[in-house]
Amino acid sequence: DAKTTQPPSMDCAEGRAANLPCNHSTISGNEYVYWYRQIHSQGPQYIIHGLKNNETNEMASLIITEDRKSSTLILPHATLRDTAVYYCIVRRAGFGNEKLTFGTGTRLTIIP
Amino acid sequence: GAVVSQHPSRVICKSGTSVKIECRSLDFQATTMFWYRQFPKQSLMLMATSNEGSKATYEQGVEKDKFLINHASLTLSTLTVTSAHPEDSSFYICSARDLYSGGLGVTQYFGPGTRLLVL
Numbered sequence: 001d002a003k004t005t006q007p008p009s010m011d012c013a014e015g016r017a018a019n020l021p022c023n024h025s026t027i028s029g030n031e032y033v034y035w036y037r038q039i040h041s042q043g044p045q046y047i048i049h050g051l052k053n054n055e056t057n058e059m060a061s062l063i064i065t066e067d068r069k070s071s072t073l074i075l076p077h078a079t080l081r082d083t084a085v086y087y088c089i090v091r092r093a094g095f096g097n098e099k100l101t102f103g104t105g106t107r108l109t110i111i112p
Numbered sequence: 113g114a115v116v117s118q119h120p121s122r123v124i125c126k127s128g129t130s131v132k133i134e135c136r137s138l139d140f141q142a143t144t145m146f147w148y149r150q151f152p153k154q155s156l157m158l159m160a161t162s163n164e165g166s167k168a169t170y171e172q173g174v175e176k177d178k179f180l181i182n183h184a185s186l187t188l189s190t191l192t193v194t195s196a197h198p199e200d201s202s203f204y205i206c207s208a209r210d211l212y213s214g215g216l217g218v219t220q221y222f223g224p225g226t227r228l229l230v231l
Contacts, residue, residue: 036222043116043205043222044156087155098144098209100220102156 004088009107012082018075020106022088025069031092033064034100035073037084037108044087044102047073083110114140116208118223125196126231133191133226135206141186142208146220147179150203162189196230203227 005023012018024033032051036044048055048062050071055062061074075082087105091098115138125131135145143164148156160181161169168181180192189208193200204227207220 043225
């Protein structure tokens, strides 16, 4: 699976949009981009995933560049509860490829 | 959404004893579950893949005789840490894949984790 690169930490003001970047320059055509977050002392929480089109759900939006070498997770109106470590993970499609390799992620701190 | 539970949420045990951790998928069936370990200030590390009705697949460097995994049903997997030692103290997290979710964009759902402290 392709390796991802994320900034180690970011701050965002409460109520503003939080934009978390991820580079995955070696991604291949059948690999999905997944985002999870982990609030302190809890299990990771699934946020969103996508292949090449932009995706949106009730939690966030995922913007994937046309060349698929990078993506941005957008939390539109950050709250204090969004403070967590955010992981960008690339995984091949299909059964038998469910392994998720967690990197170090981005520690997002929402500032009141 | 899909819910995965773990029991216990935290456990303290004496060195040399065995500890069993349960992972349950509450509202879906999971043929495959995963066990992770996370040390303080570190990321999650996959320990093993648990398949219902068959032997688990362990990652390199994980002792299968020390970390026993049983996946007896489509909703339950257990991890037993045998002869636990202080260096086994960690945060153990399981995840499960929904049997009926699409293979291409399949999603794993994680349990809340179990904090193990071995004295």
